[in-house]
Amino acid sequence: xxxxxxxPTHLIKTRGQQVTLRCSSQSGHNTxxxxxxxxxxxxxxxxxxxxxxxxxxxxxxxxxSGLQFPNYSSELNVNALELDDSALYLCxxxxxxxxxxxxxxxxxxxxxxxx
Amino acid sequence: RKEVEQDPGPFNxxxxxxxxxxxxxxxxxxxxxxWYRQDCRKEPKLLMSVxxxxxxxxxxxxxxxxxxQYISLLxxxxxxxxxxxxxxxxxxxxxxxxxxxxxxxxxxx
Numbered sequence: 001x002x003x004x005x006x007x008p009t010h011l012i013k014t015r016g017q018q019v020t021l022r023c024s025s026q027s028g029h030n031t032x033x034x035x036x037x038x039x040x041x042x043x044x045x046x047x048x049x050x051x052x053x054x055x056x057x058x059x060x061x062x063x064x065s066g067l068q069f070p071n072y073s074s075e076l077n078v079n080a081l082e083l084d085d086s087a088l089y090l091c092x093x094x095x096x097x098x099x100x101x102x103x104x105x106x107x108x109x110x111x112x113x114x115x
Numbered sequence: 116r117k118e119v120e121q122d123p124g125p126f127n128x129x130x131x132x133x134x135x136x137x138x139x140x141x142x143x144x145x146x147x148x149x150w151y152r153q154d155c156r157k158e159p160k161l162l163m164s165v166x167x168x169x170x171x172x173x174x175x176x177x178x179x180x181x182x183x184q185y186i187s188l189l190x191x192x193x194x195x196x197x198x199x200x201x202x203x204x205x206x207x208x209x210x211x212x213x214x215x216x217x218x219x220x221x222x223x224x
Contacts, residue, residue, distance in 0.1 A: 033212070042119075042202055042214030043159065056211055090158055092212075103149065104212055106158040 003027055004093050004107035012113045013081050021076045021110045023091030031055070032074040033104060034066060035090040043090055049074050050096060078112075086114045116141050121203050121215035129223050132193050136218045138186045138203030147206040148179055150188045152199045153217065159202055162188075193222045 003026035013019050025032050031050045035043035045058035049068035063079040072093075078085060088111050092104035121138045128134050140148075148165035163170065165177040165186055176189040186203055203215040 035212075035214075040216070042216045043212075045211045045213070048211070058211065088156075103161055103164065105161065108158050111156075 004091060004105055006089075006091050006107040006110050008110060009108065010111045010113075012115065014115050015081055015083060017081050017114075018077065018079045019081060019112060021078075021089050021091075021112075022073065023076070023093075023107055024073045025091075025093030026105055029093035029095060029105070030072050031094045031096055032068055032072065033092045033094070034074070034076045035092065036060070036085075037088040037090060037109075038084075039087075046076065081114045083114050086112060088112075117215075118142060118213035119203055119205050119215040122218050124217075125219035125221060127221045127223055128193055130193055130195060132222075133189065133191045134193060134220065135190075136188045136201055136203070136220075138188075138215055140184050140186070140203075140205040140213070142205065142207055142213075143181075143184060145184075145205045145207045148177075148186050149204040149206070149212075150175075150177055150186075151202040151204055151214075153202055154199050159214075162201070190220075193220075195222050195224060198222050 005024045007022045033048040034046040037043040047057040048055045052068045065077045068074045088109045090109045091107045094104045150162040151159040152162045153159045165179045169178045174191045178187045200217040202217045205213045
């Protein structure tokens with residue numbers, strides 16, 4: 001087990017609603033990245049948080065936002081949910097960015113279904 | 116062009132077979148390379164990092180060819196438990212991991 005936890009494990013929402021997903025990083029890891037994995041696809045990078053600030057963002061609209069807290073845990077918020085937001089949302093923790101051998105360890109994910 | 120492209124698969128091989136997966140990446144400045152394994156409806160788990168000199172971990176061998184921007188994973192003596200999706204991952208120094216779409220492997224008794 002990686003020590004990365006996510007909640008909830010499953011979630012069902014309807015279009016237009018808002019959702020908050022949570023992640024606790026592995027002990028000693030201060031960097032958290034969020035990914036969206038649609039069925040049959042590889043994970044797609046949403047954004048990364050380091051020292052409580054966004055440190056890089058993928059090709060996702062502003063309705064995807066996040067936070068990181070002083071204890072390094074993180075939240076992913078998605079507003080105005082769309083059907084295409086249905087996916088597995090993965091959180092990964094790692095040591096500070098910029099290390100050549102940086103490795104990310106994933107939590108079990110939150111499976112979001114938008115109806 | 117996608118950042119990372121993998122063999123489409125699926126691969127169905129008998130137990131004991133040797134199977135190889137390939138992956139190409141587009142960013143020549145990429146510094147870190149990994150293979151992750153993902154079981155059905157589970158999170159990706161690190162299988163191995165890929166180093167310039169190539170590296171081996173038991174039945175698994177990873178190779179990196181920077182000139183061709185190409186990564187490979189070789190699995191020898193396949194076991195039923197090797198059945199999974201294998202994800203090629205590339206990381207330019209910094210923050211963003213780029214994943215391939217994954218290659219599905221089924222090892223048949």
